Amino acid sequence: MTNAKWINLFIIVGAVMFIIALAVSATFEPQWRALHVMQALPYIVVIILTRRMSPWGFGAGVILACFWNALLLFRSPVGTELIHGNVSRPDVALQLFGALGHFLIIVACLVGFSRTRPAGRQWAEFFAGGVIAVGYLLVMVWTVGPPEGVAHIKQALGL
Numbered sequence: 498m499t500n501a502k503w504i505n506l507f508i509i510v511g512a513v514m515f516i517i518a519l520a521v522s523a524t525f526e527p528q529w530r531a532l533h534v535m536q537a538l539p540y541i542v543v544i545i546l547t548r549r550m551s552p553w554g555f556g557a558g559v560i561l562a563c564f565w566n567a568l569l570l571f572r573s574p575v576g577t578e579l580i581h582g583n584v585s586r587p588d589v590a591l592q593l594f595g596a597l598g599h600f601l602i603i604v605a606c607l608v609g610f611s612r613t614r615p616a617g618r619q620w621a622e623f624f625a626g627g628v629i630a631v632g633y634l635l636v637m638v639w640t641v642g643p644p645e646g647v648a649h650i651k652q653a654l655g656l
Contacts, residue, residue: 498550500609507605508547508558512540514598515565518591532642539630543602546626547609552619553626558606560627561634562599569596572653 519533539561546554569592570576578589610623638646650656 498613500547500550500612504605504609504612505548507601508609509544511562511598511601511605512544514601515595516540518595518598521591522588528643529646532637532646535637535641536634539633540602543606543630547606550609550613551626552610552613552615552622553629555606555610555613556623556626557630558602559610560624561630562602562606564627564631564634566596566599566603568650568653572655573649 516537519537523530523533539557543554543558543561547558548554570579575589575592579593610619613619615623635650638650
């Protein structure tokens with residue numbers, strides 16, 4: 498069994514959109530470069546694993562994208578800017594671009610995973626893939642990112 502072409506396309510386009518947002522941001526904020534390189538890696542893994550119909554990849558794609566979009570839209574100042582229609586700021590527009598890429602990944606990974614007709618083990622792998630991906634990103638924030646990265650995550654998570 499293989500993914501429908503649109504599923505692979507949505508996952509690739511969504512991942513590329515987020516990676517572009519990371520790259521552009523790193524261009525203007527050099528202290529984030531190392532972290533943004535490390536943050537891009539799971540998206541490449543998601544592309545590879547979902548093409549292989551792996552529940553690990555589908556789970557990583559859905560849960561990672563949901564995690565970042567939830568932080569961005571509901572726990573950061575960007576969400577407030579969007580509610581007030583203040584998308585004219587370049588950093589807000591760039592983060593929205595990445596969030597739109599995440600929505601493509603979420604839809605495609607959910608549909609792709611559902612097409613595998615998952616049983617108990619596949620659901621466990623789906624959730625494990627997501628937990629590992631989010632855990633990896635949090636570890637990267639604490640080990641590779643600038644100090645303000647840790648502060649942003651702590652604030653967003655209410656820590």
